[in-house]
Amino acid sequence: MKKSVLKHAALMTAILVAGSSALAQGKKVEFFSWWSGDEGVAANALFKLFEQKYPGVKVVNSAVAGAAGTNAKAVLKTRMLGGDPPDAFQVHAGQELIGTWVVSNRMEDLTPLFKSEGWLTKFPKDLIPLLSSKGGIWSVPVNVHRSNVMWFVPANLKKYGVTAPKTWDEFLTTCQTLKGKGLQTPLSVAGGFAEQHLWESVALGTLGTQGWNDLFSGKLKFTDPRAVKVWDTYGKVLDCANKDMASLTWQQATDRVVKGQAAFNVMGDWAAGYMSSTLKLKPNVGFGWAPSPGTAGTFMFLSDSFGLPKGAKDRTEALNFLKVLGSKQGQDVFNPLKGSIAARLDSDLSKYNVYSQSAAKDWKSNKIVGSLTHGVVAPESFMNDFGTVIDTFVNGRNAQAAAAQTQALADQAGIGK
Amino acid sequence: MRRVNRDQLTALAVLAPSLVLLAIFVYGFIARTAYTSLTDWGRDPSQALAANPVIRYIGFANYKDLFTGFLDARFRQDLVSALFFTVFFLAGCLLIGLLLALMLDRNPRGEGFFRTVFLFPMSLSFIVTGTIWAWMLQPSGGVNRLSPLVGLPAGQFEWLTSRTSIWQFDWNRLPLVTALVVAAVLVWVAVTAYREGARTRGHVAVACAALLALWALTGGVTVKLLPYPEPHGFNLAFVGIILAAVWQMAGYTMALYLAGLRGIPEELREAARVDGASERQVYTRVIFPLLAPITLSAMIILGHISLKIFDLVFAMAGPDNTQTDVPALLMYITAFRGNQFAKGAAIGVVLLVMVAAVIVPYLASTFRREART
Numbered sequence: 001m002k003k004s005v006l007k008h009a010a011l012m013t014a015i016l017v018a019g020s021s022a023l024a025q026g027k028k029v030e031f032f033s034w035w036s037g038d039e040g041v042a043a044n045a046l047f048k049l050f051e052q053k054y055p056g057v058k059v060v061n062s063a064v065a066g067a068a069g070t071n072a073k074a075v076l077k078t079r080m081l082g083g084d085p086p087d088a089f090q091v092h093a094g095q096e097l098i099g100t101w102v103v104s105n106r107m108e109d110l111t112p113l114f115k116s117e118g119w120l121t122k123f124p125k126d127l128i129p130l131l132s133s134k135g136g137i138w139s140v141p142v143n144v145h146r147s148n149v150m151w152f153v154p155a156n157l158k159k160y161g162v163t164a165p166k167t168w169d170e171f172l173t174t175c176q177t178l179k180g181k182g183l184q185t186p187l188s189v190a191g192g193f194a195e196q197h198l199w200e201s202v203a204l205g206t207l208g209t210q211g212w213n214d215l216f217s218g219k220l221k222f223t224d225p226r227a228v229k230v231w232d233t234y235g236k237v238l239d240c241a242n243k244d245m246a247s248l249t250w251q252q253a254t255d256r257v258v259k260g261q262a263a264f265n266v267m268g269d270w271a272a273g274y275m276s277s278t279l280k281l282k283p284n285v286g287f288g289w290a291p292s293p294g295t296a297g298t299f300m301f302l303s304d305s306f307g308l309p310k311g312a313k314d315r316t317e318a319l320n321f322l323k324v325l326g327s328k329q330g331q332d333v334f335n336p337l338k339g340s341i342a343a344r345l346d347s348d349l350s351k352y353n354v355y356s357q358s359a360a361k362d363w364k365s366n367k368i369v370g371s372l373t374h375g376v377v378a379p380e381s382f383m384n385d386f387g388t389v390i391d392t393f394v395n396g397r398n399a400q401a402a403a404a405q406t407q408a409l410a411d412q413a414g415i416g417k
Numbered sequence: 418m419r420r421v422n423r424d425q426l427t428a429l430a431v432l433a434p435s436l437v438l439l440a441i442f443v444y445g446f447i448a449r450t451a452y453t454s455l456t457d458w459g460r461d462p463s464q465a466l467a468a469n470p471v472i473r474y475i476g477f478a479n480y481k482d483l484f485t486g487f488l489d490a491r492f493r494q495d496l497v498s499a500l501f502f503t504v505f506f507l508a509g510c511l512l513i514g515l516l517l518a519l520m521l522d523r524n525p526r527g528e529g530f531f532r533t534v535f536l537f538p539m540s541l542s543f544i545v546t547g548t549i550w551a552w553m554l555q556p557s558g559g560v561n562r563l564s565p566l567v568g569l570p571a572g573q574f575e576w577l578t579s580r581t582s583i584w585q586f587d588w589n590r591l592p593l594v595t596a597l598v599v600a601a602v603l604v605w606v607a608v609t610a611y612r613e614g615a616r617t618r619g620h621v622a623v624a625c626a627a628l629l630a631l632w633a634l635t636g637g638v639t640v641k642l643l644p645y646p647e648p649h650g651f652n653l654a655f656v657g658i659i660l661a662a663v664w665q666m667a668g669y670t671m672a673l674y675l676a677g678l679r680g681i682p683e684e685l686r687e688a689a690r691v692d693g694a695s696e697r698q699v700y701t702r703v704i705f706p707l708l709a710p711i712t713l714s715a716m717i718i719l720g721h722i723s724l725k726i727f728d729l730v731f732a733m734a735g736p737d738n739t740q741t742d743v744p745a746l747l748m749y750i751t752a753f754r755g756n757q758f759a760k761g762a763a764i765g766v767v768l769l770v771m772v773a774a775v776i777v778p779y780l781a782s783t784f785r786r787e788a789r790t
Contacts, residue, residue, distance in 0.1 A: 070736060074753040080466060100756060103463035104470075191578075192737045244556040246578040246654070246738050381462055384755030388491045391739040395580050408488055414462060 027057040029317035032079075032086035033304075034072035036065035038277070042337035046142075049333050050324045057317050062086060073380075080106060085309035087318035088325075092375030093141045093305035098133045099379020099413070101307070108308045109136035113319065119326055122344045126368035130376055131305070139305035140326040143340035146269045146359055147371040148201045148300040154288040156260050164264075164290040168205050168233050171264075171293045175240035178263055187237065188262035190253035191246040195390050196373040196383075201266050202237055203230045205294025209367050216370075216377040218416015222407040231399035238394065245394075251278075258287065266292050268302070268374070272355040273339025283354040291362075299366040302374035303343055382413035447769065454479055454762035465756040479763040485642045492764065493588055494649050495744045499771075501651040502659060502743065503723040509663035510719050511712060514670025519700075521671070522678045532675070535668040543665065547732025550661035551577065554733075576657035577734055577741065585650030592640045596633035600626045654740040658733055662723070670715050677711035678704070717779045721772045744768050 029050075035043045040063065047059040064072035069090075076089055080101075091097045101107050114120050114137050120128065123141070131137050152164060160181055165171040178186040189198055204212050206229060207220075214220035220227060242248070242262065254271050256262040258279060265271070272289070275281045291298070306325055312318050324330040331342035336351045341360045349357050370376025375383065386409060393402040410416065456472045464470040483492045517535050521528055538546065553559035554576035561572035586594065607622035681704060689703045727745040734741040736750050744764055752761025 070750075070754060074749075077466065077753060077756075099462055100466060104465060104467035105463075106466065106468070192735050195737075243580075244575060244578040246734065246740065247551070247555055379462055381459075381465075381755050381757065384750060384757075385488060387737040388739055391737065392490070395740070405488060412460075412488070 027314065027317055028060050029057060029314050029321050030060040030062055030087045031321070032062050032064075032072070032076060032088065033090035034064055034069040035090065036063055038273075039338055042334050045337055046324070046330060046334045049330060050321055053324060054317070054320055057320070059321075080309065083311070085311055087312045087314045088306045088308065088321055090304055090306060091139065093139055093303040094130050094370050094376030095379045096375030096383075097139050097305065097307055099381065101309070102133060102136075102138050106309055107138050108310055109138070110140065110308060110322070111137045113140070113322060113326075117323060117326060119344075122326075122328075122346060124345060124363065124368055127301075127343065130368075130370045139307040140322045141303040141305040141343035142325045142331060143335050143338055144301050144303050144343045144363060145340050145374075146299055146362070147197065147302055147374065148204055148292040148295045148298065149267065149269050149271070149289050150201075150292040151254065151257055151265045151267060151271055151275075151287060151289050152263055153257060153260065153286070154284070156263060157288075160263065162263070164288070165293045166296065167294045168202060168237065172236055172240070174263075175237075179240075183263060185240070185242040185256075185261070186263045187241040188248075188253040188256040188265045189238070189241040189245050190248040190250040190267075193373055193387075194248075194250050194253065194267065195245060195394060196387060197268065198237070198266050199230075199234055199390055200300065200372045201292035201295065202234045203227075203372075204298065204300055204369065205292060206230045206233050208294075209298050209369055212369050216372075216415060218410075222410055223403045227406075228399050228403045231393060231402050235393070235397050235399065269355065269359055270339060272353075276353060276355065277339070289355070289358075297366055299362050299368050300371050301363075301368055302371040302376055378410075378415060379413050382409050382415060385409050450762045450765055450769075453759055454766045456759045458759040459752075459755075459757040459761075460759065462756065465758065475759075479760050480767075482760065483763055483767070490647060491739055491742060492744065492747060493647070494652075494739065495742050495747050496767075497649040498652060498655060498741075499724055499726075499743050502655055502662075502726070503720055505655075505659045506662050506666075506723045507716055507719055509659060510666045510670045511715060513663060513667040514715070515674050515708075517667065517671040518674035518678055521675055532672075535671050537668065538665045539669045541665065543726075543729040544732045546661050546665045547729045550657065550664070551733045554657045554660075574656075575654070576660070577654050579653040579656075580740060581653045582648075582650040583653065585648040588647040588649055589641050589643055591642060593633050593637040596629050596637050600629040600633065603629065652740045654734070654738075658730060658741060661733065662726070662729055665729075666719060666722070670719070673711050673715050674708065677708045681707050713779070717775060720775045724772050724775065725768065 031043075031047070033043060043061070043063075047061065050059055051057065064075045072090070076086070079085060085106075091101070097107070114128075119140075127141070128137065131139055131141065150164060157163060160178055160183070162174050162177055165174045175186045189195065203215070207215065207226060211220060211226065215222065215227065242253075242256070248256075250267055250271070251274055253262075253265050254267065254274060257265045258275065258281065269289075272283070272287075275287045276283060279286070281287050290296075306322060308315070308318055308322065326344075328342075328344055328346055328348075331344055332347050332351050335342050335347070336353070336356070339353075339356070341347070341352065341356050341363055345364055347360065349360055352360065372378050372383070372386075378386070386406065389402055389405045389409065392405070393399070455474055455476060457475045457478075458470065458472045459465045461471075464472070483489050521532060521535075525531070555561075556573075556575055556578055560576065561574065563572070565571050603622045603626035607619045607626065610616075610619035610622060685703055685707075686699055689699045694702060725745055726743055727749065730741055730743050730746055736746060736754075745768060748761050748764040748768065751757050751764060755761075
């Protein structure tokens with residue numbers, strides 16, 4: 001009896017080995033992301049393009065949906081630590097990649113790819129330094145979203161006789177005007193990341209482009225009186241906002257503006273996709289937008305990008321995949337569906353909607369800075385605890401304490417070193 | 418030398434695989450986590466996820482940070498929240514469960530139907546419960562819209578979004594409060610010991626209590642964990658979460674109590690009535706004392722669920738809501754989002770100790786009882 005068990009085991013092993021080698025014969029590339037739903041459609045278009053260009057190579061889509069990428073990132077860490085990296089994985093461009101994976105020496109330098117594809121001149125010149133560290137370029141940005149946008153309904157503003165404010169001081173005045181006219185919560189804010197998202201717009205608008213960059217290069221301390229003032233302003237801005245933030249998703253916060261329960265909302269430009277595709281509103285009629293107060297002329301960007309982990313099993317295919325991701329055709333297939341703009345400067349604007357065309361124009365002409373909330377300027381270890389600092393501030397409104405905590409976080413995360 | 422017989426050998430052989438698996442995958446991993454919590458894994462970002470990270474032993478620095486560090490106020494609030502949550506969750510489940518069980522015990526019509534109805538929420542996952550209740554507890558919808566149906570003004574209660582905290586105390590008072598609470602428990606132990614006639618046990622307990630109280634009043638008052646006052650209290654935003662949790666687990670408690678009630682022989686009730694006990698006295702003097710073991714089991718089972726709770730809170734309030742945070746959630750984001758693996762492990766160990774404090778005495782007393790019979 002024992003013999004037959006052994007025989008069975010041997011047979012099973014043989015079948016398994018044969019099966020896996022059969023799989024290995026067909027070439028593949030594994031693509032790891034948190035894109036699902038609408039974004040999954042855009043990713044599929046990209047896969048189709050890749051399979052057309054490289055016939056015989058199959059794209060294996062391992063998406064882990066949910067919680068704005070938190071779940072996917074946890075799975076990714078498990079796989080990387082276990083020595084099973086995917087061939088290409090989604091990561092926010094900048095420090096989210098650099099602070100976690102580049103410093104731990106897990107990524108391949110993509111400078112040769114950027115050179116051979118001629119990408120060094122195809123992307124904005126402010127962008128490349130934000131993707132680089134230690135003399136290497138670490139990821140290929142496939143799309144670009146803008147963080148510092150303020151949304152409103154033009155007709156409602158006209159009704160109240162106000163315009164989109166140009167500075168945060170002006171915003172606070174407008175806020176009082178609107179409150180005087182019976183609008184209790186002129187600003188709608190959602191919970192979670194949206195609180196941090198609003199903070200970065202306030203900080204950029206208060207400190208200016210140079211001040212913002214200095215903050216994350218360590219030249220300006222978070223405890224500097226100028227930086228403390230950001231928290232003061234943030235507190236005043238929150239006084240104009242709804243109190244039930246924590247229970248709202250960003251879509252529900254957008255809904256409040258659309259329904260006229262609030263006048264303004266600061267959110268990334270995925271809100272444009274939500275309002276035009278889901279709510280069927282017309283750009284410039286059903287909804288309007290402006291750079292968030294004090295940030296005109298600056299494009300605070302975030303980007304999904306893909307890097308090449310060391311030890312990728314299908315390295316050649318992965319490099320080919322990155323080539324498609326960074327190509328003009330690839331970006332123009334993906335971005336109109338995703339509702340973002342291309343990171344490249346030469347994209348075909350006729351394929352994009354009205355909002356994206358205006359954003360693409362700014363992408364070419366504005367100064368470019370990185371978003372904090374979405375991983376460009378600070379590493380994960382900073383961002384993880386910064387959420388706590390913001391939430392503590394929202395409760396206690398202690399600007400000095402928040403500034404001191406942020407500086408302690410920055411020291412811990414090694415910002416400015 | 419004692420000979421091992423064939424039977425014992427077979428038993429050992431049969432048990433060995435599960436013993437080995439348990440040793441590795443439970444106790445081995447616990448040991449590994451405990452060790453990790455004493456290292457600096459994650460303090461240096463460049464080592465956190467490196468292929469061969471340099472990990473140094475740093476003793477109890479992570480624990481020191483958690484309990485007294487400037488940046489870890491969130492953990493301390495989480496501990497306080499977990500305790501409050503446990504107390505209210507237990508009280509709610511036990512009370513409602515007992516009430517439902519007593520009602521069903523009177524054999525109403527359609528008893529089977531109601532039993533199923535009350536038990537049903539337990540079959541849902543906490544994620545489903547959390548999502549549904551998060552919708553119902555929206556400030557401007559759901560539960561708050563019920564009152565206009567009967568002509569009252571709409572409810573204003575901020576179920577999950579309240580930022581009010583009540584019953585606050587200064588974290589610096591923690592050693593003092595702990596000492597006094599332990600002293601109180603010791604006094605209680607002493608009282609029961611004297612009542613049972615165990616004089617030595619009573620003397621020891623009284624002595625320990627006196628010693629603790631003395632320390633609390635002399636040394637404990639001046640101990641400062643932090644250089645500044647740090648208030649922690651019960652966040653009212655937890656009310657919504659407690660509501661959902663009780664909704665889910667009260668039916669289960671009811672089932673436990675119902676089994677207990679059915680286990681009480683009718684003769685006992687009859688005997689009490691013959692002895693002239695009123696219907697109320699039948700309950701307070703006969704039935705409730707007999708239900709005490711059930712209450713203890715329910716408290717253990719619910720208590721360790723509530724200390725470890727994660728999914729319900731994650732679904733109802735998300736990961737970045739410090740008002741409604743619990744240690745398990747903080748452990749997850751600290752380790753797997755912030756890459757602070759050692760600190761995450763330390764939170765895990767604190768959780769383990771808390772749950773062990775609930776479960777181990779229970780297991781010990783069960784074993785002792787089994788050994789006796």
